[in-house]
Amino acid sequence: MRKSLIYAALTTVLFGTSCSEQYLDQINTNPTAASAANLNPNYLLTDAQLNFANAGYAQLLYPATAIQGLASTFNYYGNGDKYVNAGGFTGYQGLIFGQGYTSLSRLQQAIDVANAQSATRYANVIAVSNIMKVMIFQRITDTYGDIPYSQAVQATQGITTPQYDKQQDIYPALLTQLDAAIASLSTTAPVASGDLLYAGNVAQWKKLGYSLMVRVAMRMTKVNPTLARTYTEKAAAAGTMASYSDNAFIRGDIAFGDTQNATTNALLTTDDFREVKWSKTLIDYLNKTSDPRLGAIAEIPAAGRTNNANQALVGDNTPSLQRGLPNGYDQTGGAYDISKSPGYPGPTGNAGDLAPLGNYSRPRLAVYIQRNAPNFLLTYAETELLLAEAASRGWSVGSNAATHYANGVS
Template identity: 45%
Template sequence: MKARINILLIALLAVSCTKNFNTLNTDPTQASSAQFDANLLLPTAEINYFSATQGYNGAILFESMWAQTFASAAYPSYYSNGDKYVASGNLLDYDQRLWNTGYTSASDCYQIQTLTKGDATKVNLRGIALILELLNIQVITDTYGDVPFSQALQASSGVNLPVYDSQQSIYTSMLAKLDSVLGTLDASQPAPTNDAFSYAGSVTQWKKFGYTLMLRMAMRLTKADATTAQKYAEMAYAGGTLASNADNAYMNFDHADGYSNNNSSAYQVPEDFNEVKWGKVLIDYLKTTADPRLSVIAEVPQAGLKNAANESLAGDNTAANQQGMPNGYDQNGGSTDISTATGYPGSSGTGSDVNPTGKYSRPAIGVYLALNTPGFVLTYAQSELLLAEAGVRGWNVGSASTHYANALAAALQTYGTFNGTTPISAATATAYATANPLSATSATALTQINMQYWILEGTLFDFYETWINWRRSGVPTLTPVNYTGNFSNGTIPRRQEYPTTEAATNPNNYKTAVTNLTGGDVFTSRVWWDK
């Protein structure tokens, strides 16, 4: 990342010092590829995608606990937004950050396409930019519902009040655009020179990424439009999805140069570090199935408040000692005090150093705490789980049981990408997959697949995807929290509310979008595909 950013700075300085400064800057909205290398925008778009989907831009405060990957026994707290669906003072601010930053990333991608239009040497950069734009739009529409798309990102052309497209039309358009653009990617043409993802500009891998994104989009529609879902899932499989863990898409963050993993940044905040625990459903399932990941991802803090707050002290990662925290509790001494929870393991420490939540498991600091911790976008295991589900549904994508075995073995080995993490060996992963085959009963198989999807995405800290696929699949079965003062009528939120600024800046289109939501602009309304 440092090299790419330095190149960008040099390029900008070169433009600022040129003798043709006035000519070049007469209309800054009309820059051309001859004046600015669009490759320099690619890492900006990529880092903005992560800025939108990590940390305090919603995911770790909302979706991580709405999906019950995490739990927090504190109130009041900004984690109450997620654990208890009770608003903190900054709820409205947090609520709009994915929208604002996701559209910023999408805008970067749109500008790359504009700058390279008609340039045959930039066909791959242009295609990858569109794929990244659609990556952003998918998470935005999945989170909010109907959103601007067909008229979005065009403020420089005078479109300042974009219509909100229906989510159905957005998905139809996104899938068609992917189908169109993936055929233009050409490994014989120049590759992007500034790719900050793990692909480092590999056109072959980006093509697999695009087909895997198509697959994910298709599977979102299983309940809303099964015909379209099948069509594009089969198309993605035929086109070639991610083929091994070597195709995993992630970013290695460069903290030394100012680019950190925002989930890790949040986890390093002392309040967060003490509060955040793995959820009970997750830990119970990993223990019940003797999953090798348990002793990799989880640890029980050393006894006492002082030790538990020390970010340099690793905890006990013995699988049998891990304990997941149930959601919806506090430490306020009433009926919802954590000490009243079923199976409460007791406190740790003694005297004034007692830690009431000290025996609950937290994310292992050796895996998740470093600010250079990689952030994942799409993985081979994720792709194979989606293909396994498509196979169970009888679609022409190969053997469901083979895809599931591939996914399970790959998932266990994915954690070796994290900094300083000893990987689970291929032998151990394969043995576990063999011992835990896919059921021949369709309903059971769908539960198995989506349970593994929930575990994979949650433990890779891809919290939006964890929550979104839970809404689609209903797996695992989660018990909603009904804490006093909650904003979702005691149910797990199904969407985020639109940014409050939309009602003021784009009122007519906003009102139309709200009218299309059964129940209105609230957390309990469902988006089109969420049946």
């Protein structure tokens, strides 16, 4: 009897399994998993915009010091400050590349998902994504020169090692791509609800698109002035940003670590907060030209090492007191120790509480060191200054150079 029961049980298992094979695909498929058929592409757009805008160390370690906007005596800032590779320099060098292509991948996914579901319904998601792609490709090629472009973000099509395109070919293609993307913006389709810049406002995106066209075109003035003029004049005639209310930015959100302003978080790192300053090159220029923005962007910390490290203690932003840190120095005691630089003002504080860099200007806390601070992608001021240059070349951009310049600095 016992054997009969065992045989019966085995028979049930074996034949039961055999009979249900036709349903295995259904059983092993997660009905709630995201797919191109059910994922809202707006989510991908949001992720791409945030990842691109929140650059953090990607813009600090090399670009900001290499152009002598910032200066630092600290080790890993030497990559851009002194052109000496230090720390995890290969990773630092690739930050803009990696972050850029991650964002581009998200945007391409948004486009693919939108097309899979309804190109008409998601027309503005596709248009906004394509405008963002131009902005991101420009940043990457401006940083690295020749980059993957024509075959980029096509892994789903089997292209996992895309060819590198020459920058001279990329720039004209960006203008063509941007022109088409702006034209595809729709006033009748639903707005791109995942848009962090303008909440999907199509009119605002057209202004941003044409302002971006000016930026891209004006990069070409020395290599292809004819094409640069054509697209700059086209953008000016179509309508670029008209005021500061048109600025393209994404505001940080202190609620979550990855939505906080990444540049602020980097500068609040103990070593960074102590040793990252405005450069002598920048501060000297602002002083020389009596630039009214000096007191808005810079401050001298309160005296002493303890006060210098206090991230809640504001400094003195009196313009006449501001002093920039010269690039190329360190605090290692050698020939390039900051204490040996010409004009070194000396430390602040008393014995036992000295701040070697205490007399140098840092980014003003109230403006730059806020976790909910905005990340600006393109502004009215930049656009107007570019149009001022275009007007000075005799191009037709709506107003003369003086007017555009005044708009840019007022």
